[in-house]
Amino acid sequence: MRDARPAAVAAALLLAFGAYWALAANVFLDLFIFRTAAQLALRADNPYHIPAIRAAVAGQYPDDERLIDNCGFFMPPGALVGFFPLALLPWQGAKLFWVALGAFAAFAVGRTVALFRPAGRPPVPGLIGAILPFLLVLNFLVLAVVMVGQTPLIAAGCVVAGLAAFGRGWNTAGAVLWALPFAKPHVALVLLPLAWYLGGWKRAAGVALVVAGMNLLGALFVGGTPLFLIDYVQLAGAGHKAVAFNRAELAYEMTSWNRLLYVASGGRWLVEQSAPTILVSYAVGFALVFFRCAAARTKPSEAWALAMAAALSVVCPQVLAYELVGLVLAVPWVRDLFASGHRTWGLAAVALLGAQLIPFQTADALGIDWHRPAGAMAFALVVLFGPLRPARGLQ
Numbered sequence: 001m002r003d004a005r006p007a008a009v010a011a012a013l014l015l016a017f018g019a020y021w022a023l024a025a026n027v028f029l030d031l032f033i034f035r036t037a038a039q040l041a042l043r044a045d046n047p048y049h050i051p052a053i054r055a056a057v058a059g060q061y062p063d064d065e066r067l068i069d070n071c072g073f074f075m076p077p078g079a080l081v082g083f084f085p086l087a088l089l090p091w092q093g094a095k096l097f098w099v100a101l102g103a104f105a106a107f108a109v110g111r112t113v114a115l116f117r118p119a120g121r122p123p124v125p126g127l128i129g130a131i132l133p134f135l136l137v138l139n140f141l142v143l144a145v146v147m148v149g150q151t152p153l154i155a156a157g158c159v160v161a162g163l164a165a166f167g168r169g170w171n172t173a174g175a176v177l178w179a180l181p182f183a184k185p186h187v188a189l190v191l192l193p194l195a196w197y198l199g200g201w202k203r204a205a206g207v208a209l210v211v212a213g214m215n216l217l218g219a220l221f222v223g224g225t226p227l228f229l230i231d232y233v234q235l236a237g238a239g240h241k242a243v244a245f246n247r248a249e250l251a252y253e254m255t256s257w258n259r260l261l262y263v264a265s266g267g268r269w270l271v272e273q274s275a276p277t278i279l280v281s282y283a284v285g286f287a288l289v290f291f292r293c294a295a296a297r298t299k300p301s302e303a304w305a306l307a308m309a310a311a312l313s314v315v316c317p318q319v320l321a322y323e324l325v326g327l328v329l330a331v332p333w334v335r336d337l338f339a340s341g342h343r344t345w346g347l348a349a350v351a352l353l354g355a356q357l358i359p360f361q362t363a364d365a366l367g368i369d370w371h372r373p374a375g376a377m378a379f380a381l382v383v384l385f386g387p388l389r390p391a392r393g394l395q
Contacts, residue, residue: 007110007133014106014137018099018146028095029067031086031149032060035094037073038087041080041221047073048222048235070245077218077232078211079183095149102146105157106137112160115332116303124335136328140357145322152325155181155188159329166199171206179210186278186317187326190309193286197305233275245320248272253321253360253372255314257281260373273318281316285380292384300388307333311380321372324356330383336391345386352379 021027036056037047045052050072058068086094110133113124124132136142145153162177178195181188196204219228245251248259249270258271271277289308293300300308307330314323330349337346355375363371 003114003129004107004111006130007107007137010110010133010137011103011107013134014142014146015099015103017138017143018102019096021147022092022095022099026061027147028098028149029057029061029064031095031098032091033057033071033073034075034079034083034149035086035091037075038080038083041077041218042084042087044221044224046222047080048232074246075183076185076215077222077229078179078214080218080221081214082180082183098149099146102153102157105154105161106142108157108160108164109153109328110134110137112136112328112331113335115160115163115306116301117332117335132331136331140359141321141325145325148322150322151181151183152322155184156326156328159191159326163198166203171203175203175206175210178207179214182211182214184319184323185211186275187313187319187323189278189282189317190313194305194309198302246318248318251320252364252369254318255321255324255372255376256318257315257373257377258318260370260377263370263373278317282312285312285316288384293388296388298388301333301336301391303332303336303391304383304386304388306330307383308380311376311383314376315380321356321360324372324376327353327356327379330379333383333386333390337387340387340390342387342390345382345390348382349379349386352382 033053036053040047040049040052047053053072054068057064057071061067086097089097113129113132142153145151158177158180162174165171165174165177178191181191192204192208195207215229216226219226219232222228223231248254248256248262249267249272251259256273258273261269261271273281289312310326310329313319313326330353334346334349334353337343337349352375355371356379358371360369360372363369
């Protein structure tokens, strides 16, 4: 386990960073909204009532008028089940609890390089293997996610930990871990076909059952009946677009294809995605994956499938730059590219991943306001057309 030490140190540093900000500043804005929604649900109040959320936010962040005017809770009822522990803790305790969860997730993320490593192959050698966990965990995007209390780091950690659980035959634990990212179902949807591909239909069904169970339980808390899920779809659909951060026209940090279309057309072509268009977007993505594999007559490696799923999750749905943290799941495929001599593909992937670590303000100062969606799309195309089984022959 010596190769796990850098990941442990990186996670410990992230824990210290998060704990400092939890105690020293009034940040963790999104976490406050999640916790407030869970508190409302436990009191049998409606967590999707936007004025109630905004009133609480105004009390905690009175000087942030932009946040007050553009906030709400739109996650499905199942997400509330995951946030209930936060509602039972005082605010300081909730922040520290969230930071601790993030540190555990960071350790898992720091170990992604070991995923799907062929038996007998050594870990990534030398200096690169030692510094890679620090690059994955202590970068601009992850630190931003920690400071606002967003979910992508924990979601990525759950995917990695879930793969480890599945690999040990702990299928129930794996299904629960893979169900937690469905707090954002439009991002996590790719996990269902990925689970089927990696572990068969029973694995996918297990994840789907846990997701369904969490949502039914959440609906019972909020609406007193599972039928509240129908009301949720209407409430979320109506309220989501009331927040400027969720609109492709206004959200300059958005990574999805429709934001790229809007920017590339000079603002002439605007598509604001809804649930049906997100499903169509994924259908197109899955179709491209199918035809790519059929044309190559090759069954992709597990590492490629994981990388492709991560890429689709930031291009197909309408999401912000926080979700780019999930691209860490492409690391095993990039590792295999370099190990098998596909250095051009590997360098292209690393360059595109690295470009996403550039803050928008820095790129915008250079006259580039499209590097988020363009970079995400370019990376998805690199994965799509890159080697499907780069580690073949290395086993």
